[in-house]
Amino acid sequence: MAEAQNIPVGSTTAGQIAVAAESTVATRMSAPPSFDVADFPVPHGREEEWRFTPLERLRGLHDGTAVATGEGVKVAVEAPEGVVVELVGRDDARLGRAGTPVDRVAAQAYSAFEKAGVITVPKETVLTEPIRITVHGEGGVSYGHQVIELGAFAEAVVVIDHTGDAVLAANVDYVLGDGAKLTVVSVQDWDDKAVHVAQHNALVGRDASFKSVVVTFGGDLVRLNPRVAYAGPGAEAELFGLYFTDAGQHQEHRLLVDHNVPHCKSNVVYKGALQGEAAHAVWIGDVLIEAQAEGTDTYEMNRNLVLTDGARVDSVPNLEIETGEIVGAGHASATGRFDDEQLFYLMARGIPADEARRLVVRGFFAELVQQIGVDDIEERLLARIETELKATV
Amino acid sequence: MATLEIRDLHVTVEADNATKEILKGVDLTVKQGETHAIMGPNGSGKSTLAYSLAGHPKYTVTGGTVTLDGEDVLEMSVDERARAGLFLAMQYPVEVPGVSVSNFLRTSATAVRGEAPKLRTWVKEVKEAMQRLNMDTSFAERNVNEGFSGGEKKRHEILQLELLRPKVAILDETDSGLDVDALRIVSEGVNRVRETGEVGTLLITHYTRILRYIKPDFVHVFSGGRIVESGGAELADKLENEGYEVYAKLDGADTKGGVSA
Numbered sequence: 001m002a003e004a005q006n007i008p009v010g011s012t013t014a015g016q017i018a019v020a021a022e023s024t025v026a027t028r029m030s031a032p033p034s035f036d037v038a039d040f041p042v043p044h045g046r047e048e049e050w051r052f053t054p055l056e057r058l059r060g061l062h063d064g065t066a067v068a069t070g071e072g073v074k075v076a077v078e079a080p081e082g083v084v085v086e087l088v089g090r091d092d093a094r095l096g097r098a099g100t101p102v103d104r105v106a107a108q109a110y111s112a113f114e115k116a117g118v119i120t121v122p123k124e125t126v127l128t129e130p131i132r133i134t135v136h137g138e139g140g141v142s143y144g145h146q147v148i149e150l151g152a153f154a155e156a157v158v159v160i161d162h163t164g165d166a167v168l169a170a171n172v173d174y175v176l177g178d179g180a181k182l183t184v185v186s187v188q189d190w191d192d193k194a195v196h197v198a199q200h201n202a203l204v205g206r207d208a209s210f211k212s213v214v215v216t217f218g219g220d221l222v223r224l225n226p227r228v229a230y231a232g233p234g235a236e237a238e239l240f241g242l243y244f245t246d247a248g249q250h251q252e253h254r255l256l257v258d259h260n261v262p263h264c265k266s267n268v269v270y271k272g273a274l275q276g277e278a279a280h281a282v283w284i285g286d287v288l289i290e291a292q293a294e295g296t297d298t299y300e301m302n303r304n305l306v307l308t309d310g311a312r313v314d315s316v317p318n319l320e321i322e323t324g325e326i327v328g329a330g331h332a333s334a335t336g337r338f339d340d341e342q343l344f345y346l347m348a349r350g351i352p353a354d355e356a357r358r359l360v361v362r363g364f365f366a367e368l369v370q371q372i373g374v375d376d377i378e379e380r381l382l383a384r385i386e387t388e389l390k391a392t393v
Numbered sequence: 394m395a396t397l398e399i400r401d402l403h404v405t406v407e408a409d410n411a412t413k414e415i416l417k418g419v420d421l422t423v424k425q426g427e428t429h430a431i432m433g434p435n436g437s438g439k440s441t442l443a444y445s446l447a448g449h450p451k452y453t454v455t456g457g458t459v460t461l462d463g464e465d466v467l468e469m470s471v472d473e474r475a476r477a478g479l480f481l482a483m484q485y486p487v488e489v490p491g492v493s494v495s496n497f498l499r500t501s502a503t504a505v506r507g508e509a510p511k512l513r514t515w516v517k518e519v520k521e522a523m524q525r526l527n528m529d530t531s532f533a534e535r536n537v538n539e540g541f542s543g544g545e546k547k548r549h550e551i552l553q554l555e556l557l558r559p560k561v562a563i564l565d566e567t568d569s570g571l572d573v574d575a576l577r578i579v580s581e582g583v584n585r586v587r588e589t590g591e592v593g594t595l596l597i598t599h600y601t602r603i604l605r606y607i608k609p610d611f612v613h614v615f616s617g618g619r620i621v622e623s624g625g626a627e628l629a630d631k632l633e634n635e636g637y638e639v640y641a642k643l644d645g646a647d648t649k650g651g652v653s654a
Contacts (some may be wrong), residue, residue, distance in 0.1 A: 305491070336490055340450065345487040345537075348447050349497075349553060350475035350504035359500055363491030363536075 033100035037064070037111040040104035049103050052282040052314050054250055057221045059141070059167045059195050061105045066167055068112060072142025073166045075117065078132040083156075084120040094118055094147055098173035099201025099227055106199040106225065109143045109169035116145035119158075123151030123177060130157040130374065137166025137194055144170035148184070152177035152205070157374055158184045163218075165191040170198045176208040178232065183211040185377050189384070190218035199225040204264075206232025213372050214270075216243040216251050217384055223252040229260055233295075236265035241283075242368055242381065244388045245311065247276025254284040257300070259293040268300035271368050273361050273388075274311035283333075285317040289326060297327035304335040305364045307357060358389050395425040395462055395478060395560035397446075397593060403456035404438075404445045415441040417618035418457070423561055423593040430596045430604060430629065433615030434637045439597045440484060442615070443565040447481040448474050461561065476505055478560030482550040482567050489537035494549065495519070497537045498556060505557050522555045525585070527578050544575035551582035561593045562586065568603035580606030601633045616640040 030047040031040045042063045043050040050062075060066035077085050088094070095116050101107040119131060133146070148158055154177065162168075176182050188196060196219055204210045216222050228237045237257060245251045257266040272281045283302045304313040317331040338360050346356035365385060369378050404416035415438045423429055433439050445452045446459060448471040459466040461477055469477060489497065498519060503509045510518070523530060526548045538546055547567055554562055564583065568576055584607060586592050596607060604612075604626070612628040613620045614637070621640050622628065 341487045342489050344447075344449055344471060345483070345489065346497075346501075347471035348475055348481050348483075349501035349557070350472050351500055352472045352504070353470075355500070355504075359492050359496065360489060361491075363493065363496065366491075 029102060033102045034107055035096060035101060035110050037104060037107040040107050043104055049254070053223055053252060054221065057195065057250065058105070058197070061108060061167065061169045061195065061197055064108070066141045066169075068114075068143055069140030071138040072140040073144070073164070073168055074136045074138055075144070076134045076136075077117065077119065078134075079119065080127050080129045080131065082122065082125050083127070083131060084122070086118045086120075087115045088118050089115065092116065092118065094149065095145060096171075096173065098175050098203040099199070099229065101171060101199060102225065102227075103199075105169050105197045105223075106171055109171050109197075109199075110145065112143035113145045113170075116147065118147045118149070121150045121154040121156045124153045125151070126155040127157065130159050133158065133160045135160065135162045135168070137162070137164030137168065137190065139165050141167045142169075144168065145172075146170065147173045147175065148182070149175040150177055150180035150182050153179040155181040156183075158182065159374070159377065160184065160186045162186070162188045162190055162196060165194050167195045168197070172198060172200045174200070174202040174210065176203065176205045176210055176231075176235075178206040178208060180205060180208045182209070183213070183374065185213040185215065185372065185374055186224075187377075188214075188216040188219055188222050188224075190222070192218065192220060194219040195221045197221075197223045200227060202226075202228045202237065204228060204230050204235040204237055207234040208232075209236050209238075211238045211373075212240065213374075213377070214239075214241040214253065215381060216241070216253070217388065219249065219251070221250045223250075223254070225254045225256070227256045227258070228266065229258040230264045231261070233261050233263040235261070237267070239266070239268045239270075240368060240371060241270035241272075242365060243270075243272040243281060244385065245272060245274040245279040245281045246388065246391060247310075248278050250280045250282075252282035252284075254282075254286075255300075256286040256288070257298065259287070259289040259296045259298060262293055263295035264293070265296075266298045266300075269368060269371075270301070271303045271305075271365060272313070273305045273307060273364060274313060275307040277310035279311040281311075281313050283313075283315045285331065285333075287319045287329070287331070289319075289321045289323060289329060291322040294323055294325040295327055296323075296329065299328065299330045301332045302334075303364070305361065306335060306337045307361070354389070358386070361385060361389055395593065397423040397466075397479075397561045397595075398460045399446075399457070400459075401457040402442075402445070402454065402459060404441055405453050405455050406441070406451060407453075414455070415452075415618055416445065419619050421613065421620060423595055425560060425593050426590045427611065428587060428594040428596060428607065428609045429611045429613060430598060430609035431613050431615050431620075432598055432601070432629065432632055434640075435599065437615045438618040439599075439615050440565055443481055443563045443595075443597055446474075446479060446563055447471060472504065475559075476507075480554055480557055480559035480562045482547075482554055482562065482564045484566040484569060486538045486541075486546045486550055488539045490539055492537050493534055494537055495533035498533075498553065501553065502556055519556065522552055525555075526552055526582050528552065543570040544572065547571060547575065547579050548582070551579050554586055555582060558586070558589075559592060561595065563595045563597065565597045566599060567596075568598055568600060576603060577606060583607055601629050604629045614640055
């Protein structure tokens with residue numbers, strides 16, 4: 001089920017399918033999940049969960065030296081009628097229900113935020129317009145917490161847009177009631193200097209559908225942990241990701257789907273293009289099928305397209321299966337190179353070099369972009385990909 | 394009338410930290426409507442000639458000239474050469490993941506013709522060309538050369554030849570790795586293009602087999618990085634019977650394997 005091909009020098013791709021009594025996905029973390037930052041030692045960089053991340057570029061988010069400043073980020077919420085938008089204190093019982101911080105920066109964010117945003121779509125409310133959250137960096141340090149909750153049979157699309165310059169650590173909770181349908185598009189379109197570390201926790205209710213689309217273009221360092229667990233059977237989660245890593249950027253996506261409930265589905269597809277010196281993309285895809293999760297159907301895939309020399313990809317899918325009574329489980333990771341021979345072939349058919357590169361990248365992303373299902377986002381993504389391609393390498 | 398003129402062409406390649414001269418003074422003129430077969434043993438430089446004409450960056454031209462209708466080909470980038478009317482059917486066509494054949498063909502035709510072909514006539518044109526080459530229409534939706542068999546790759550090259558209508562087509566060992574049926578289909582495609590009288594063909598081959606299907610006007614023997622003998626179609630018969638050994642004495646090139654049908 002694992003495949004790896006066309007691996008360029010300077011990239012790794014590794015995968016494993018483990019059948020284990022004890023979860024290695026959980027045990028290879030250096031500390032158990034906790035809301036308290038004091039429960040995590042300051043990472044030194046050799047821990048499994050930090051070994052790909054350049055700690056010195058976290059601007060102190062990992063060691064307690066990054067102190068929140070007044071003007072960190074500006075958050076604005078635009079919501080259709082019927083949606084409840086609140087700003088609440090730390091003691092609000094609705095916070096932290098979808099998941100617990102799994103590393104020190106997520107715990108730091110939970111320990112340091114002042115006010116949390118809570119957006120509620122009441123039960124059976126079906127929105128026809130998206131909820132739009134804009135997070136604009138104003139150049140400071142910020143810690144955040146956001147909850148998005150859908151009541152039973154509610155349906156919503158949420159677009160979270162990150163722009164500007166910031167050093168931001170945050171946790172985002174998605175809580176889906178029974179039969180709810182939520183699509184969340186998180187766009188990281190930061191300025192070049194921004195640092196963004198976030199844990200996304202989705203708790204998907206019985207027969208509910210969760211679709212997460214993570215789009216990462218900007219930032220100096222972006223590290224996201226999208227995580228999914230299920231609250232009842234019959235639920236499904238689709239996790240799509242698209243990243244375009246330029247020279248000097250570090251973009252890391254670490255996913256976990258915890259099949260803790262029987263008869264749930266998950267499908268993970270992340271695709272990234274890289275160009276330029278020291279562009280570094282990291283993809284970790286963990287899928288855990290717990291002993292009780294019979295009838296699970298899961299697939300995860302990561303594809304990378306390296307456009308120039310000097311870029312590096314680390315891609316690690318892990319599938320851990322504690323029961324054989326499943327519908328399907330698979331993973332794939334492949335990193336391919338747009339190399340001189342492909343360029344020559346296309347140019348030998350009259351196609352100029354820049355257009356050849358565009359043709360290949362558009363083709364690479366097209367299928368994924370079509371699956372997003374939010375029209376203006378699709379158009380914006382295609383336009384943004386064009387911009388990335390025009391950027392000098 | 395379009396004419397490709399190659400004069401005293403010298404080409405080197407970097408290998409193992411050393412510069413090696415592969416082409417040592419090639420002279421050849423190919424006119425529209427003519428078919429030239431270039432035959433020679435492995436390692437004689439035939440493919441280097443093909444790739445150098447197309448502008449592959451691996452090869453460095455150190456001397457001589459190449460002109461197409463008087464225009465300096467060596468000054469042109471790879472894509473400019475293609476748009477000027479040069480076409481190289483490659484021995485080992487490259488896989489381009491993520492790009493469908495139909496998208497590739499249309500982008501290429503748009504570049505070479507200078508304007509996007511009208512969609513309706515284009516679809517028909519591609520479909521008919523594919524049918525003539527015994528290619529299933531599902532081909533158009535596959536990624537360029539990805540998972541293609543050897544025969545499918547070569548048919549795809551000839552499909553491009555038919556659609557792009559170059560002034561000069563260089564076919565680099567298009568016959569290698571083909572069974573007799575595939576060879577016939579591919580040869581028929583080449584002949585359709587030749588019959589228009591609008592293309593000059595440079596057919597590079599190790600074997601005489603393909604010359605039963607594509608009749609050359611001229612045959613050139615390539616050895617040691619240059620043309621050592623030229624003649625008409627009868628020269629191919631001589632090679633068939635005598636092999637390349639006789640030319641080996643001229644410069645000590647590797648002639649093992651000889652000519653086989």
